[in-house]
Amino acid sequence: MDDLRDLYQEVILDHGKNPRNFRHPEDANRHAEGDNPLCGDRLTVYLKVGHNGLVEDVAFEGRGCAISMASASMMTEIVAGKTEEEARALFRRFHDFVMGKEEIEGADDEDLEKLIVLAGVKQFPMRVKCATLAWHTMTAAMDGENVVTTE
Amino acid sequence: MNAAVAQPQASNTAFDVEKVRADFPILSRQVHGKPLVYLDSAASAQKPRQVIEAETRVYEHEYANVHRGVHYLSQAATEKFEATRTRIASFINAPDENEVVFTRGASEAINLVAYSYAGHFLKEGDEILISELEHHSNIVPWQLAAQRNGAVIRAIPIREDGQIDMDAYGDLLGPKTKLVAITAQSNALGIIPPLERMIPMAHDAGAKVLVDGCQAITHRPVDVQAMGCDFFAFSGHKIYGPTGVGGLWGRAELLESMPPWQGGGEMIARVGIEKSTYKGIPHRFEAGTPAIAQVIALKEALDYVDALGMDAIAEHEAMLLDHAVRRLEAMDGVTIIGTSPAKASIVSFLLDGIHPHDIGTIVDREGVAVRVGHHCAQPVMEHYDIAATVRASFGLYNTLAEVDALVASLEKTREIFA
Numbered sequence: 001m002d003d004l005r006d007l008y009q010e011v012i013l014d015h016g017k018n019p020r021n022f023r024h025p026e027d028a029n030r031h032a033e034g035d036n037p038l039c040g041d042r043l044t045v046y047l048k049v050g051h052n053g054l055v056e057d058v059a060f061e062g063r064g065c066a067i068s069m070a071s072a073s074m075m076t077e078i079v080a081g082k083t084e085e086e087a088r089a090l091f092r093r094f095h096d097f098v099m100g101k102e103e104i105e106g107a108d109d110e111d112l113e114k115l116i117v118l119a120g121v122k123q124f125p126m127r128v129k130c131a132t133l134a135w136h137t138m139t140a141a142m143d144g145e146n147v148v149t150t151e
Numbered sequence: 152m153n154a155a156v157a158q159p160q161a162s163n164t165a166f167d168v169e170k171v172r173a174d175f176p177i178l179s180r181q182v183h184g185k186p187l188v189y190l191d192s193a194a195s196a197q198k199p200r201q202v203i204e205a206e207t208r209v210y211e212h213e214y215a216n217v218h219r220g221v222h223y224l225s226q227a228a229t230e231k232f233e234a235t236r237t238r239i240a241s242f243i244n245a246p247d248e249n250e251v252v253f254t255r256g257a258s259e260a261i262n263l264v265a266y267s268y269a270g271h272f273l274k275e276g277d278e279i280l281i282s283e284l285e286h287h288s289n290i291v292p293w294q295l296a297a298q299r300n301g302a303v304i305r306a307i308p309i310r311e312d313g314q315i316d317m318d319a320y321g322d323l324l325g326p327k328t329k330l331v332a333i334t335a336q337s338n339a340l341g342i343i344p345p346l347e348r349m350i351p352m353a354h355d356a357g358a359k360v361l362v363d364g365c366q367a368i369t370h371r372p373v374d375v376q377a378m379g380c381d382f383f384a385f386s387g388h389k390i391y392g393p394t395g396v397g398g399l400w401g402r403a404e405l406l407e408s409m410p411p412w413q414g415g416g417e418m419i420a421r422v423g424i425e426k427s428t429y430k431g432i433p434h435r436f437e438a439g440t441p442a443i444a445q446v447i448a449l450k451e452a453l454d455y456v457d458a459l460g461m462d463a464i465a466e467h468e469a470m471l472l473d474h475a476v477r478r479l480e481a482m483d484g485v486t487i488i489g490t491s492p493a494k495a496s497i498v499s500f501l502l503d504g505i506h507p508h509d510i511g512t513i514v515d516r517e518g519v520a521v522r523v524g525h526h527c528a529q530p531v532m533e534h535y536d537i538a539a540t541v542r543a544s545f546g547l548y549n550t551l552a553e554v555d556a557l558v559a560s561l562e563k564t565r566e567i568f569a
Binding site for chain 1: 504505506507508509512513516524525529532538539567568
């Protein structure tokens with residue numbers, strides 16, 4: 001049960017039940033749909049990116065498991081106010097982390113620290129895609145690809 | 152345990168589930184330190200020792216390529232191989248064993264008919280009816296055929312309880328209908344369509360009928376002559392046999408009219424550089440070296456279930472399903488998807504506020520293996536406007552205690568999400 005309590009921490013259950021920035025901003029200028037064919041989960045990430053590459057607003061809509069909803073919700077809080085490059089770099093490190101390629105415990109990066117609650121997913125390889133779906137979708141929106149799938 | 156739910160009486164038939172379980176080596180293993188509770192037989196069934204040993208015996212004593220050599224082993228392997236064909240014919244009451252074509256599974260069997268029958272005989276504007284209950288394997292092959300010949304696919308809708316809407320089906324049937332492809336049992340919901348009414352209606356409209364028997368063949372007796380269909384597709388691995396083998400039964404006159412669909416060895420009579428002639432049925436449809444050991448071991452699986460009795464298996468599984476439905480209905484926040492009483496061995500459900508994927512992960516840690524997701528039947532999910540369900544499916548080796556273990560693991564899931 002410890003693995004499960006690690007995976008389903010209070011923070012995750014809270015974000016999963018009450019996702020932040022769960023909306024479709026009228027002034028979004030980028031969006032992409034993410035699809036996890038394994039479970040049929042689907043979400044859309046909306047970005048408002050300024051001329052200077054600053055991500056001014058991030059929001060999402062869709063449905064999915066607690067892990068994918070929580071990861072998406074946390075992403076919208078963390079990425080807002082960053083540049084596209086900073087957001088991509090953060091996802092690269094987060095991806096390496098959930099894939100078990102990098103440790104971030106004690107990292108000096110406070111954004112990564114916030115994502116440590118998603119670390120439990122490392123013990124559940126089938127669920128890593130749930131934790132990364134929103135991030136892949138955000139990157140696709142930045143790249144101008146409107147559909148992304150985790151397969 | 153919910154005290155309000157009465158425990159059913161143990162079956163009073165001769166079916167001895169503990170004796171059956173002893174035949175399945177994998178059922179004695181643990182998962183995450185808990186006894187395995189395997190409730191995913193609709194995806195693939197576990198194998199009894201008899202099947203495992205039969206496959207090993209082929210490789211250790213009887214193996215050679217079939218239909219080719221004059222040497223002893225080749226003849227022995229060919230005889231065993233063909234004995235399975237005969238066994239399948241008797242198992243589904245086919246009039247002639249030459250009407251049984253070996254394929255890699257039900258998917259390939261349906262692809263064969265889609266390519267060789269629909270692809271050859273249907274023309275632009277002809278209609279293929281499939282139901283909203285179908286597995287992707289009974290949808291996509293028809294789409295591929297329709298893309299080639301301009302045929303049109305139309306969907307038979309289902310009602311809220313998951314059963315076929317027979318009025319809509321009657322309205323869809325018409326002079327343009329050339330083929331009806333329908334499952335004998337939904338893999339996602341367990342619903343059993345009324346084929347005894349649907350097949351004669353299709354024939355009255357002049358259409359042929361393919362039945363996807365992948366689920367049905369494992370749960371109750373199949374008699375293709377009584378059923379009256381024109382094609383019947385099934386997989387070996389779902390009926391406790393090996394993977395990589397299945398079959399198509401088709402009426403001889405239809406199979407004989409159909410062109411080959413894959414070329415290669417074994418399906419030819421004589422080959423020239425520019426033109427070849429082909430063997431008769433069924434070998435015309437069996438290009439290349441088949442899954443020899445798997446085909447031979449499939450006979451053991453059919454013998455195994457026949458010895459237990461398909462009626463006894465059906466009765467045992469009905470008891471499991473009944474218990475599962477009553478226990479799930481007694482839980483708060485459970486919604487069963489597909490409530491039609493014409494249903495067997497499968498229960499698909501939702502737990503309020505908890506995504507099926509999270510449920511699947513949590514119950515797995517209790518040793519309970521269920522399928523979560525769309526079950527390769529996305530049109531069913533779209534009908535109910537859901538992305539996924541939790542599916543528990545029962546086989547001949549499952550017990551009432553395992554149903555209770557599922558319910559206990561669901562209670563635990565709810566505690567974590569409370």
